[in-house]
Amino acid sequence: MRYPHLRLLACLLFCGTLLHGSKYAAPQEISNGIFHLKPQHPVEELRAEALRAAPPVESGDFRRPDLVELQRLDPTIKLDIRYATTANFLSTPMYSQARAFLQRPAAEALVDANRKVHAQGYGLLIHDAYRPWYVTKMFWDATPDDKKIFVADPASGSKHNRGCAVDLSLYDLKTGREVTMPSVYDEMTPRAFADYPGGTPEERQRRALLRTAMESEGFTVYPNEWWHFDYKDWKDYPIMNIRFEDLGGGGAQSDTRNVKPQRILH
Numbered sequence: 001m002r003y004p005h006l007r008l009l010a011c012l013l014f015c016g017t018l019l020h021g022s023k024y025a026a027p028q029e030i031s032n033g034i035f036h037l038k039p040q041h042p043v044e045e046l047r048a049e050a051l052r053a054a055p056p057v058e059s060g061d062f063r064r065p066d067l068v069e070l071q072r073l074d075p076t077i078k079l080d081i082r083y084a085t086t087a088n089f090l091s092t093p094m095y096s097q098a099r100a101f102l103q104r105p106a107a108e109a110l111v112d113a114n115r116k117v118h119a120q121g122y123g124l125l126i127h128d129a130y131r132p133w134y135v136t137k138m139f140w141d142a143t144p145d146d147k148k149i150f151v152a153d154p155a156s157g158s159k160h161n162r163g164c165a166v167d168l169s170l171y172d173l174k175t176g177r178e179v180t181m182p183s184v185y186d187e188m189t190p191r192a193f194a195d196y197p198g199g200t201p202e203e204r205q206r207r208a209l210l211r212t213a214m215e216s217e218g219f220t221v222y223p224n225e226w227w228h229f230d231y232k233d234w235k236d237y238p239i240m241n242i243r244f245e246d247l248g249g250g251g252a253q254s255d256t257r258n259v260k261p262q263r264i265l266h
């Protein structure tokens with residue numbers, strides 16, 4: 001949790017209104033199931049600036065990165081990589097390729113979690129996993145101050161940058177369609193909180209099922225976002241800034257095993 005006092009205040013204001021109001025209303029920023037906000041600066045300017053900037057310098061011993069493409073480990077893990085489309089909070093593609101990578105131990109744990117939700121009639125639906133650092137900087141610079149509790153500060157980096165965080169939901173194995181949850185993905189309101197008490201009982205039940213499966217495999221939910229999970233070994237991996245385009249796509253894993261951390265950190 002980054003700013004627990006802000007979160008509490010937001011919940012008091014927002015959850016209180018929802019719980020005591022007679023009508024449940026989705027925030028105005030949502031259209032067609034996608035949360036949008038107006039970037040603080042033009043996205044292309046932010047991209048150019050972020051690509052020029054350098055990630056924070058880190059010291060310490062890190063494990064050699066070994067990013068694995070999730071669908072190569074388990075094709076029943078579905079992808080809906082919103083940042084490769086306009087269906088995201090900035091309404092602009094961030095990635096030129098719809099791909100999802102995690103460090104190998106996290107990826108293998110995710111496969112086990114997928115097996116667990118299969119037994120309940122669901123599959124894992126991935127919205128984002130490894131995220132190059134420059135994209136985290138773009139998110140931060142685009143987001144207004146009152147919503148910054150939902151984005152990571154590039155000065156410390158995101159666990160997504162270390163290949164140890166994943167944003168995901170569930171899809172129904174029978175229909176293949178994404179299920180509804182108490183909020184939409186990337187919604188920057190208290191409905192996104194992992195303990196938000198609103199939504200339907202079925203939505204809360206599915207949110208709990210996802211969390212239980214992930215926690216049993218070494219992931220921890222981020223309290224401000226029901227869809228974001230960090231893998232327990234995140235401290236062992238450095239912040240990375242390799243674009244998807246540079247990760248290769250031929251083998252069972254990406255090319256990062258042979259890349260020295262110094263080159264990755266640049």
Ligand SMILES: [Zn+2]
Nearest residue numbers: 165166167228
């Ligand atoms: Zn996330």
